[in-house]
Amino acid sequence: MLKLPSELAVSRIEELQQQIAQELHEERDIHIDIVDLVRVDTACIQLLCALQKQLHAIEHKIVWHGKSEALLEAVHVLGLSDFLALHDNI
Structure with missing residues (x-):
């Protein structure tokens, strides 16, 4: 499971990409x-x-654990709630 930090900014993208690449290797x-x-x-x-x-x-797919108001609000504003399947976490 990937645990996102409290702040996820462009400065952390490389680290997140590496974590994602490891997870994608499992094909699940x-x-x-x-x-x-x-x-x-x-x-x-x-x-x-x-x-x-x-x-x-x-x-x-991504399976979300927990709830983040910041992420929910941001994807809602961008119209991506359905695409990221975050509507279940509201």
Whole structure:
């Protein structure tokens, strides 16, 4: 399971990409803990969207654990709640 930090900004994308690459190697659903996330920027949301798209291509998905108001609000504003399947976490 990937545990996201409290702040997910462009400065952490490389680290997150490496973690995602390790998880993708398993070719299964990827579980992401968002409970501590209080700040997220658009670049990181783009990375999460790319992950969801790649997982969808191999018939898998992101499984969200916990709730992050910051992430929920950001993806809602961007119109990505359905795509990232975060509507279940509201």
